Amino acid sequence: MKKSILSILFLSLTLVFAVSCRDVDDKETAQEEEVEALIEDADNVEVKEDKLKLESPDGSEIKVKYDENGEIEKVKTDDNS
16 A cells, blocks of 8 residues: 555656656656656655665666756666566
């Protein structure tokens, strides 16, 4: 239950960030859409302050870091397969 609530919360926050940043480059918009898709497909989502750790069904881990404005600062991929 807690995992579901956290997933829904951060999906909602991600959607809010995407809508509120309409004057961004296409590259940033594409990156936000990619991260949203990763969040939806993730088996496990861990949340720490300004960071998300996503575990995909294939066993790879993706770490997303947000800056103080709520924009994606860095996306790091670790393959554990």
